[in-house]
Amino acid sequence: MPIVISTALKKKLPDAERAGIETALLDKSGGVCFLCGQKNIEATEKLVADHDIPEFEGGPTQLANLNLVHDHCNSFKRNHPTVDVRPYLKLTEKIRAKGGFLKYDEAVALLDINPTPVDITIKGKVVEITTADGVTQKHQIFTESNKEGNHKFCFAELPANAIYNDDECQPRTVKINHLWQIYNDINRNPLHEAPACRLRKVDSSQQSYKLSLFDGQHKALSFWVANRNAVVVKIYLDLTKDQAVRLVNSVQSKIKKLPLSPFELASKMAEEWQERVSKYEEHVGTFDASEAGFLKWVEKDERARAKSALEEAILEDIAQDPNFNLTKLVSRAGGSSQSAPLTEAVFRNKVLKPLVHIPPLSENFIESQKCREREHNNVVKILNILYSKVFDITQPSPQDEIRAKRLTYQSAINFTATTLRHLLGHRLVSSAPRELLDKEPDAELWTVIESDITRFLSHPVWTASFEKNPKMKAIQDALSKNQDIGKSFGAVGLKLGYIVGVDQLGKDWDV
Incomplete structure (x- = not known):
């Protein structure tokens, strides 16, 4: 597909740049999209000119301020600053290239981030955290008490290579749209809630731990996409796997965010069914839970309603x-x-x-x-x-x-x-x-x-007169009576073979 430069944009260019703008942009691009960093495939992808500094911010329409980008990258950018959009698109295009379903640790690996354990030493009401670079931080330990007991935690500002994904508690993959919402927010607002980690010991004889992120993976990843050096995390010093899962489930039930369960369609269901899905998943375990299994698990007289709730959730997820x-x-x-x-x-x-x-x-x-x-x-x-x-x-x-x-x-x-x-x-x-x-x-x-x-x-069936011939009259009748129109469309050759270019209508075919 050729480079598409609108007539309106060309008219705004300096006279000296107007004639050869396509070639100039292609040479400037080096064969890659300026926004996402992926290859420009000129033969198959629509490529357009994008303003580095947006026009509404006073960016000039001239070669120095224009870059060649994929049309879909340009559509995503809209009026967002290039400096914000480029890091996000570069990562998300890599995620898509890997199949689109990566967990936190797999996503940060694409940013060349490789977590390493930290050393933890608790001295009274102070915790000492030594990261891989040899830097030791000291932080106050806080304690909360409830019916379950005492819970100790601290807050620490840590680099990306000190944080692991909690693969025991965090089954969700990174959601690209959710990542954009948080990334876009932290570029303008302070982080209002810290990601949460728990300690997982590397060696029972040492004080070496993996700081395992069980809540806030999109927040942490947003910081790394934004090229921040560190993020403040809340570190639970004595939280078990089961306590971590229960904590996040409790938070999610009160605050509408992404659910911990990978079955995110449940969030589109009525509260009644959200609770039942949660109980079902708790009963059989995440790795054995399924849509079909849930419908078999509910009472027989409730299965029709459950099936309708699931169907509605699937449609609502797309419609919204x-x-x-x-x-x-x-x-x-x-x-x-x-x-x-x-x-x-x-x-x-x-x-x-x-x-x-x-x-x-x-x-x-x-x-x-x-x-x-x-x-x-x-x-x-x-x-x-x-x-x-x-x-x-x-x-x-x-x-x-x-x-x-x-x-x-x-x-x-x-x-x-x-x-x-x-x-x-x-x-x-x-x-x-x-x-x-x-x-x-x-x-x-x-x-x-x-x-x-x-x-x-x-296909001419979409524009030809209904009075043209009996075939078009049959089309009109099927449309007006809301009948199955497949047969009538088939009679005029509107079939899959024609759509993919295998079948031709023929010169003697006349609507």
Whole structure:
């Protein structure tokens, strides 16, 4: 895909830079995206010019202030300062390249951070912490007492290489969107709550410990992304594994943050079901807990309600994504978009459900959450592509308006969602019914899929007159009566083979 420089941007350039701006930017880039640091694949990826200092901050439109970046990196950056966005995108693109599901220790390794144990010595009400560089800190020990006993802790400012992931208590992987929210916040505000560690002894005969992070992994990682030298952590000096898990679960039940359980869909369920999921997971253990297992665990007369709650959580998780553009077409009860073309019922039943794997998964919660995240990402991405090509056109032509109207018929949008699922399954070589669960396209394959969607939308059935011939009349009847339109679309050649470029309509085909 060529470098795309808008006419409006070119007009703002100095006269001397206007003619050869594409070549100049390509030479300046050194073959990598200025924002994420990954290779620019000019043949398959859309590359655009990005202002280093944003225009709204007075940044000039000239070569010295422009850099070549991936279109999706530019879209993410928006008006954020480059200095903030670059470190975040550089890490998250590496995380995606590794499969997108890394724990804290795996993520910090991508930043060349390798934790080492510390020496701990307790002398009365003071704890001495000696880090790998030989520096010793002394900190006051605080004590809290409750029905469970006395709990000793201190606060210490520690470097990244002094902190481990608590793999016994922390099953969650790093969530890229959550990382951005915290990273963006700490760049502007003080850290309001310290990450928490407990001690895990390395050698029973020595005073060497691993400071194990069981709460606040996104906060700590945000500091390292922001190139901070150290972070203040709360160190529990006598906390067991079970106490650490109970502590975080207690905090999460009162403060709505990311749940400790890897089954994060539970946070989208009603409180009744959140509690039941927690009890089920406690009963069977995280590594044996699964969606399918949960539905079998609840009482028989409650299984239908539990299944509905799980289904609603899956759909709600996707529908609430702030980056999901197709939701702009949904009319909300009592909202300002009641004139939007899709009702909530149509959006969920005709658009989301055909794309989502509704039956419960048998994988344990850790693996099933990875599957659900891939599914979530695939649904949002492919429907965002559809939205951009149909409903986000600055100056739509009469043909564009006809296409947009036809696509919002219930039967048409339902057919489209089902077709997109089959398309992803074909391109990912993933079998039904798990087309969107097991794999995500890379940037190059998304470019191919985008071309497929363009071909799908360019089929004349979306714009031809209904009076053209009997086939188009049948299309009109199916749309107006909200009937299964698959047969009518198939009759005019709108099938997967055509969409992926294998089948041609033929010169004698006339709508």
